[in-house]
Amino acid sequence: MIEILNEAEVERAARTGRLVGTILQDLKARVRVGTDLLEIDSWAKAMILDAGATSCYVDYEPPFGRGPFGHYICTAVNDAVLHGKPYHYRLADGDLLTLDLAIITEGIAADAAISFIVGPTRDPRDEALIETTERALEAAIAVARPDARMGDISHAIGSVLTSAGYAINMEFGGHGIGSTMHQDPHVANDGRPGRGVRLRAGMLLAIEPWVMADTRTLVTDDDGWTLRSATGCRTAHTEHTIAITANGARILTLPAKQEAPAPETA
Numbered sequence: 143m144i145e146i147l148n149e150a151e152v153e154r155a156a157r158t159g160r161l162v163g164t165i166l167q168d169l170k171a172r173v174r175v176g177t178d179l180l181e182i183d184s185w186a187k188a189m190i191l192d193a194g195a196t197s198c199y200v201d202y203e204p205p206f207g208r209g210p211f212g213h214y215i216c217t218a219v220n221d222a223v224l225h226g227k228p229y230h231y232r233l234a235d236g237d238l239l240t241l242d243l244a245i246i247t248e249g250i251a252a253d254a255a256i257s258f259i260v261g262p263t264r265d266p267r268d269e270a271l272i273e274t275t276e277r278a279l280e281a282a283i284a285v286a287r288p289d290a291r292m293g294d295i296s297h298a299i300g301s302v303l304t305s306a307g308y309a310i311n312m313e314f315g316g317h318g319i320g321s322t323m324h325q326d327p328h329v330a331n332d333g334r335p336g337r338g339v340r341l342r343a344g345m346l347l348a349i350e351p352w353v354m355a356d357t358r359t360l361v362t363d364d365d366g367w368t369l370r371s372a373t374g375c376r377t378a379h380t381e382h383t384i385a386i387t388a389n390g391a392r393i394l395t396l397p398a399k400q401e402a403p404a405p406e407t408a
């Protein structure tokens with residue numbers, strides 16, 4: 143079933159989304175070379191609970207996971223890309239980190255992800271991976287409006303990823319979102335324009351292009367959660383929750399204030 147939110151509910155979703163975007167921005171600003179992934183998880187926990195929000199992840203127990211996730215944020219480093227379970231690991235200069243966060247406030251969920259490079263050493267190939275997923279997300283948002291089809295969004299994403307030279311994995315993509323984190327419809331990261339679900343004002347979509355540098359094949363860690371590239375290549379993932387409105391797409395998961403300049407690394 144696809145949920146259609148009324149205007150008051152979209153405003154509630156926007157408050158949840160702003161909190162997601164702000165927490166991700168604040169976490170990014172705190173991350174340094176040497177930060178432990180479990181520290182990021184504890185910071186996320188404090189930020190979520192201080193805001194009176196509920197984590198969508200802690201008790202999340204889908205068929206593919208091994209028991210509840212048990213953490214407040216997904217942390218995926220380098221070859222890890224999706225469902226990255228935090229563990230004791232200190233980030234190194236040049237690591238490519240993805241943070242993925244979903245929470246609920248006022249009964250409405252929002253979900254977003256960012257990828258960024260830790261420390262001053264930046265591999266241009268990693269920058270290209272990140273920039274491509276960001277550009278694919280922008281392209282998808284640009285075509286999201288009432289009466290567009292889901293295939294238009296998928297095609298916009300797939301065109302950017304393919305023309306940048308990346309192979310697309312179709313096992314995991316975006317999703318409807320609303321009173322719960324994962325809902326219909328599925329938002330594939332490639333597809334045919336003019337096909338699929340017709341978009342309507344009041345739909346919330348979590349759109350999430352992700353890529354692996356030289357493969358489309360995933361492998362799962364022994365933790366039953368973390369998905370990484372089969373070849374060990376690096377990966378990137380960018381996600382926003384948007385609302386379809388009469389005027390087009392409204393991005394809900396932007397931070398409350400403009401992103402601050404990247405901090406100097408200690």
Ligand code: MG
Pocket residue numbers: 242243244253254255348350381
């Ligand atoms: Mg997400």
